[in-house]
Amino acid sequence: MNNEVQISCRNIWKVFGTNPEDFLARHNGQPSDEDFVNEGYIGAVRDVSFDVRAGEIMIIMGLSGSGKSTVIRCITRLNDPTAGEIDFEGENILDVTPKELIEIRRHKMGMVFQNFGLLPHRSVLDNVAFPLEVQGIDRATRNARAKEMVELVGLGGREDYFPRELSGGQQQRVGIARSLAVEPDVWFLDEPFSALDPLIRMEMQDEFIRLQKLLKKTIVFITHDFEEATRLADRIGIMKDGRLVQLCTPEEMVLNPADEYVAEFAKKAPRGRIISARAVMGPLVDTVSAENGVNATTKIGDIAAQVLNSDAPVAVLDDNGKPIGAVDRAMITDALFGEEG
Amino acid sequence: MTVTASDPGAGAMKNSIGVLLKKHTLLAQLVGITAIGMIISMVWEGAIRWPAELVLPLKFWLTDFFKWLGKEAAIGDYKFKEFTRSISWVLAQPLKWTEYALFRGIKMLGLPPIPWVAFVIGVGILGHWIGGVRLAIFCIVSFAYLAVFGLWKDSMKTLSVVLVSVPFAAIIGLWLGIWVTRSRKAAAIITPMFDLMQATPHMAYLVPIVILFGFGQVPAMMATVIFAMPPMARCVILGIQTVPSDVIESGRMSGCTQRQLLWKVQLPTAKRTLMLGLDQVVMQTLAMAVIASLVGAAGLGQKLLFSLQQLRLGAAVEQGLAIVLIAVVLDRLTQAYAYRQPQHLLIHKTWFHKHAHLLTFLVVLIVTFFLASFWKELAILPKKLTFTLGRDLDHVVRWISKESYDYIQPVRDFITVSMLIPLRDFYLWIPWLVVMGIVGVAGFYLGGLAVAGLTCFLIGMIVITGFWVPAVLTVYLVSASVVICILIGLPIGIWASRSERVARVSMSICDTLQTFPSFIYLIPVIMLFKVGDLSNIIAILAYASVPAVRYTYLGLKRVPEVLKEAALANGCTPSQKFWKVELPFALPEIMLGINQTIMMALAMTAITALIGSQDLGQEIYRALPTADTGRGILAGLGIASIGIIADRLIGAWAKERKAILGIS
Numbered sequence A: 001m002n003n004e005v006q007i008s009c010r011n012i013w014k015v016f017g018t019n020p021e022d023f024l025a026r027h028n029g030q031p032s033d034e035d036f037v038n039e040g041y042i043g044a045v046r047d048v049s050f051d052v053r054a055g056e057i058m059i060i061m062g063l064s065g066s067g068k069s070t071v072i073r074c075i076t077r078l079n080d081p082t083a084g085e086i087d088f089e090g091e092n093i094l095d096v097t098p099k100e101l102i103e104i105r106r107h108k109m110g111m112v113f114q115n116f117g118l119l120p121h122r123s124v125l126d127n128v129a130f131p132l133e134v135q136g137i138d139r140a141t142r143n144a145r146a147k148e149m150v151e152l153v154g155l156g157g158r159e160d161y162f163p164r165e166l167s168g169g170q171q172q173r174v175g176i177a178r179s180l181a182v183e184p185d186v187w188f189l190d191e192p193f194s195a196l197d198p199l200i201r202m203e204m205q206d207e208f209i210r211l212q213k214l215l216k217k218t219i220v221f222i223t224h225d226f227e228e229a230t231r232l233a234d235r236i237g238i239m240k241d242g243r244l245v246q247l248c249t250p251e252e253m254v255l256n257p258a259d260e261y262v263a264e265f266a267k268k269a270p271r272g273r274i275i276s277a278r279a280v281m282g283p284l285v286d287t288v289s290a291e292n293g294v295n296a297t298t299k300i301g302d303i304a305a306q307v308l309n310s311d312a313p314v315a316v317l318d319d320n321g322k323p324i325g326a327v328d329r330a331m332i333t334d335a336l337f338g339e340e341g
Numbered sequence B: 001m002t003v004t005a006s007d008p009g010a011g012a013m014k015n016s017i018g019v020l021l022k023k024h025t026l027l028a029q030l031v032g033i034t035a036i037g038m039i040i041s042m043v044w045e046g047a048i049r050w051p052a053e054l055v056l057p058l059k060f061w062l063t064d065f066f067k068w069l070g071k072e073a074a075i076g077d078y079k080f081k082e083f084t085r086s087i088s089w090v091l092a093q094p095l096k097w098t099e100y101a102l103f104r105g106i107k108m109l110g111l112p113p114i115p116w117v118a119f120v121i122g123v124g125i126l127g128h129w130i131g132g133v134r135l136a137i138f139c140i141v142s143f144a145y146l147a148v149f150g151l152w153k154d155s156m157k158t159l160s161v162v163l164v165s166v167p168f169a170a171i172i173g174l175w176l177g178i179w180v181t182r183s184r185k186a187a188a189i190i191t192p193m194f195d196l197m198q199a200t201p202h203m204a205y206l207v208p209i210v211i212l213f214g215f216g217q218v219p220a221m222m223a224t225v226i227f228a229m230p231p232m233a234r235c236v237i238l239g240i241q242t243v244p245s246d247v248i249e250s251g252r253m254s255g256c257t258q259r260q261l262l263w264k265v266q267l268p269t270a271k272r273t274l275m276l277g278l279d280q281v282v283m284q285t286l287a288m289a290v291i292a293s294l295v296g297a298a299g300l301g302q303k304l305l306f307s308l309q310q311l312r313l314g315a316a317v318e319q320g321l322a323i324v325l326i327a328v329v330l331d332r333l334t335q336a337y338a339y340r341q342p343q344h345l346l347i348h349k350t351w352f353h354k355h356a357h358l359l360t361f362l363v364v365l366i367v368t369f370f371l372a373s374f375w376k377e378l379a380i381l382p383k384k385l386t387f388t389l390g391r392d393l394d395h396v397v398r399w400i401s402k403e404s405y406d407y408i409q410p411v412r413d414f415i416t417v418s419m420l421i422p423l424r425d426f427y428l429w430i431p432w433l434v435v436m437g438i439v440g441v442a443g444f445y446l447g448g449l450a451v452a453g454l455t456c457f458l459i460g461m462i463v464i465t466g467f468w469v470p471a472v473l474t475v476y477l478v479s480a481s482v483v484i485c486i487l488i489g490l491p492i493g494i495w496a497s498r499s500e501r502v503a504r505v506s507m508s509i510c511d512t513l514q515t516f517p518s519f520i521y522l523i524p525v526i527m528l529f530k531v532g533d534l535s536n537i538i539a540i541l542a543y544a545s546v547p548a549v550r551y552t553y554l555g556l557k558r559v560p561e562v563l564k565e566a567a568l569a570n571g572c573t574p575s576q577k578f579w580k581v582e583l584p585f586a587l588p589e590i591m592l593g594i595n596q597t598i599m600m601a602l603a604m605t606a607i608t609a610l611i612g613s614q615d616l617g618q619e620i621y622r623a624l625p626t627a628d629t630g631r632g633i634l635a636g637l638g639i640a641s642i643g644i645i646a647d648r649l650i651g652a653w654a655k656e657r658k659a660i661l662g663i664s
């Protein structure tokens, strides 16, 4: 993964109300939570800053109404932020002209919506080809490209169906195909799977992972589902009341939640799949041998059986096979179930 | 469940206490206002009848203004008259060609019109394409009726006006609708104008049109286009505004420009609502095309008008049936088209498959044209081959009315003498000042100062322009009819909500009745009741009771199951359940239905003027031949004002109530 910054948000605010600019100005750009309540303004996004690096999957989580969608909508300019700066590939996206914005959307951004947002009067193929059509690409080219995308998401043979004739999961595949048709640099997904039932949701997550392995996009992904987040994320950002409370890897989040609110989210996490041996190991003890040792990056869920069955601590090895620490039963159980008390 | 059930209950309770408190001050105020008004009117005659010398001569000003506009107004050398002429010309062109095609033929080139046989089959093919075999058969039978009963040419005249007016009205409505969704300013100006236009009866449009454009087919079309356009615009606005935000945003993220978003995303997604708008345009156009016979538009309407005037009721029945059939065919076609959904199976068919209907029609057309050059009967059905039951029907009708008259007359006279006339005299006795006060107070409680101000202003205008008496007579007719509408409509609506079968039957009757142009309802009324106030009321009743039934049914249907179950669980008897749970919940919807009934009743009073009345409708009707524009327009606006007052009072109440009950 290269670490080039693709999107950079600096102190963005999005305030809803009668005169948001004035409201921000009156409070020197830093209204407190009481100010919002007192004056009846809604602070959908409050002073949020973060970077998204090229090729990473960043997931935003938070309770309903915490401002997740609004953040994405600020970056895509579906909403204009009240204050702040957003750089998209080095360009200040808040300064671009409407024409340039359309060009950026046509070539650099793709977005998937919770309720699919398909055009009911167009067939699957025409829906997928739609972003190409509005660019003025000729029918043969766009249909060929659209067909490719339809195949990619596994809907080959249904090109002529209409959205109404498809199941929810299939409709969202169309939404995904459409958002990918223009080969965007950044892919935004706003709760793409939450309108689907659990089984289909799992299937679509696998599909998403498969696609990402193939395409390696930069992704900003919103979800309500912590499991989903831990399955997919490089980093997770948690939002609360418009503020970004913590942004880090799932492992850090589980081990060191910034506050109660984050801890509450992390509680539901499948710890065995998130925490690695390195994070729980103790100092190297003499009794262990490199033989039967485990790699430091292995998730503890995968070594739990081995450690629990062994009376002695198990060695933890770095990538060169050199022991750097050891884990024992107590460490594993503590990590798996969280330290009590 | 108890929580969900008791929650609105508690709300309603609090609310009803609030209402009770309000009611008492309200009652006191109403009594006070009435007393003050009565006292003033004892001292000052003018509070009962506005003194003639104080009447604002607005109607003369308006008349003069329109005369001036029609004759002299000019910008530089360019006369307004020339402007109206060029509009007429633009409208006349497509009309001319449509008439050539439908019934005139092009004599110079020796081309006949489309043979009636081809036309009938063509409508059948259209019906099949849109809605399948049943619709096709219905279309064919209906249009064959027109030919066989010798009404072909008149039908084609009416149809020409409809066919040409519809695109104009639809396109103008589309553009206005789009404009309103784009610009706040446009919305602020246009929306209230539409409110006013839709509350103004058809006939009032004809009056200024006659002055500016004269009599005949083209002025009729002008009026038709203007009248039929607002519903289209409204549906466009509604359609665009209800496109799901996900769909719009996905369009924007796909990189649509504003224009692409409108034409490729919003309008196609709103197709169904747009088509319902088109359906309304078609129905309004037909209704207007019939009424426009009053300004000399030829066609079925004119024939019907003559028949009615000469009391040839048999012929009137035949012509009325023709109008009804055309209306129902047009309605079913547009409705079926609106509800058509795209299906993937259709895409892979060959070109021939896809255009099978069109090709069939072309073949039929060519074959009939060819055959018609041998057998003229195929082109235009000669009179001797048509038949009419007019005369026999006349006898039947006369017999019916004579036989029934013995029974109906005493009833009619009894109702008229002992109920209607006292009611009318009572209405006329109330000083306008008292009416204004009562309505003002009611308006204040229901909608605040703005509504109170508006309603008082409208009443004031009616008074000082000298239309108080006809306005009161209008209210008298309308209120009597609406009460009966409610007495009939509510029980039917309630019955329908209890029984699936009744619901099916009554709703389909309602659907059909609603497509009939209002003019039609005069026929049976004249037949049975002759002229008089009661006839007016019955005609209004026939036309306006549909919404009372429909909204009652819908309102009761919408009562949530949990509420009913909770009521039963709380030990309500079925009748308690109905009176204490269902009816209060459905009441706002029912009130909206009554509001709608009032609107339709008002529109109908303008039509019943044809069979004699002394209300505002009659003022419009009399203004027509005498080109008394001011009188016609003001009377029309008077009807609109009454409608707007009712709407502001009842509509405001129903909306607030709905919000309180949490029904959207």
Ligand SMILES: Nc1ncnc2c1ncn2[C@@H]1O[C@H](COP(=O)(O)OP(=O)(O)OP(=O)(O)O)[C@@H](O)[C@H]1O
Residues within 6 Å of the ligand: A016, A017, A042, A043, A044, A062, A063, A064, A065, A066, A067, A068, A069, A070, A071
């Ligand atoms: N157009 C708007 N006008 C006013 N308030 C808005 C608007 N859009 C969003 N909000 C408010 O901003 C806050 C954040 O909304 P947002 O949609 O970003 O939440 P979310 O985290 O995406 O929630 P969910 O999980 O329900 O999608 C909410 O309180 C919402 O009511």
Ligand SMILES: [Mg+2]
Residues within 6 Å of the ligand: A068, A069, A070, A190
């Ligand atoms: Mg959201």
